[in-house]
Amino acid sequence: MTTPILEVDHVFAAYGRGAARIEALKDVSLSVERGEIFGLLGPNGAGKTTLLSCLEGLHQPESGSLRIAGLAPRQGKAKLGVQLQKTALLDDLTVVELIELYTALYAVFPTRAQIDALLTRFDLAEKRTKFIRHLSGGQQQRVALAIAIANNPEIVVLDEPTSALDPHARRAVWDLIRSLHDEGRTVILTTHAMEEAEALCGRVAIIDRGQIIATGTPASIVAGLNINPVLKAAAELPLEQVRALPGAQAARYSGQYLEVETTHPQTTMPALHALAAQLGRNLSEVALRQPNLEDAFLKLTGRALSA
Amino acid sequence: MQRFLTLTKAMFLVYLRERSTLFWNFAFPVFLLVIYAAVFGGDDLPGFMGWMVPGVLAVNILAFGLISSATMMTEFRQKGVLRRLQASPVPTLTLVGAYIVVNVAVAVLQAALVVAVAMTFYGLQLPAVNLLLALPMVLLSVLMSVALGQVVSGVAPGSGGAVAIGQILYFGQMFIADLIMPIEQMPGWIQSVGPWLPGYAIAQLVRPPLQTGALSPEFGANLLLTLVYGAAAALLAAWLFKWEARS
């Protein structure tokens, strides 16, 4: 194995002092290989942004070390393309002026044609001379992403790149991130959406309350926890009676769907149908779902990932 | 160098496109001049202008540093622009340099506008050499004022706070620092406090080239005062400086 392009080694980070002190990272270690799409998955306040801030040289950890291609964060900044969670664009500049500014900061000076190609790639071509203040939230987010790769970085650091986007735009951004991967760039991104991590990331680290509680491919994390398959159905049944069904280990409502963890789906499923019939309730859309990262988070922390 | 120029150009555009900056920096100074000429001008308009223009320049230079420059920095901080700049490999010195160059450029443009209006419409007559001599005085004053503004930005909690603090400091000096109201007409305590204010020092610096034509003994003292205030403010501002807004 080659040396990792990003190395995080026993990092502790905190904000504030005294009574106001918040320990945001508690002994975090991870490494990202060249060319990976690596996801940091965790709920609000888990420490995702703090970890990226340490990498970006914006936050000084209390102890531990971080390396960007072997360099300390302050020296490695030039290798990163950065999109911060809080989008920081200058409202009074046009899209092209903004791209020129943010590339210049990296001592990169693209030609007009290169800027046009970048904007076309981000579906911003017809907005090139528009002021940032006149763009929609989603368009601004795409500008922020365009800036993150405008300096042609080896490593792209994206903090919640799809949070402000509708489902369609979100998929478009997923495609863009995959294309960065195809170009050989390394991507590290944060998300609290389990499906985003599963769709996009080769490997993920699940982070909760400042600690990494699991690392690996989404499939290996789920497989390693021996989580039972889940029966999913549109139904309204008393949870206590569902939990008492043969094979059922746990039952809960997720959205409007009933979810039943079971060791023996083949016996639990007919029993569920029987219960619904007995109580005279509707039961539809019954499906067996393989466990996912959401279930893994639940199993690891006892709490749901998405509140 | 190209990096520096691109950064400077971007900050300059941000200044010029901000409507409130445009108003306060270019429309308001001329407005002030026009109103004062109409109300207090009297018969000897060019003579009045000789006293008035340095005062108006000083008022504007103060307003520029304490309000415009302070607010712009605070907004950059609040919106997270500073954070994004910090994440890039651009040296801090390049950022500071570009910010100073842009601030000085806008403030000098504004001073030039006031002088040009006074010369064109109110018969103020100044030889070219006086204008040339005024330039370094204006530059020095602007640098001090911008440094003061950065102290305001360093202590102000948000951009609203920066504007409020800046305005208190500026309006206070407007009336008691011999800028647009002669200090001789003021109560005794103001006459003793006024000459210690940065605004007073600025007015005295630009007065010789623009009005009196002669260096008074006070000139050296005011030059020193400006340098000391400027240096102290710059150090304090550097110490107070934060990349990120307090949450």
Ligand SMILES: Nc1ncnc2c1ncn2[C@@H]1O[C@H](COP(=O)(O)OP(=O)(O)OP(=O)(O)O)[C@@H](O)[C@H]1O
């Ligand atoms: N500037 C700050 N000052 C004080 N506390 C902070 C600051 N930034 C973050 N924190 C705290 O540190 C912890 C981790 O925050 P962080 O922003 O890293 O979480 P996150 O995983 O990015 O969350 P989110 O999904 O909401 O963006 C939280 O408890 C947060 O309140």
Ligand SMILES: [Mg+2]
């Ligand atoms: Mg975050």
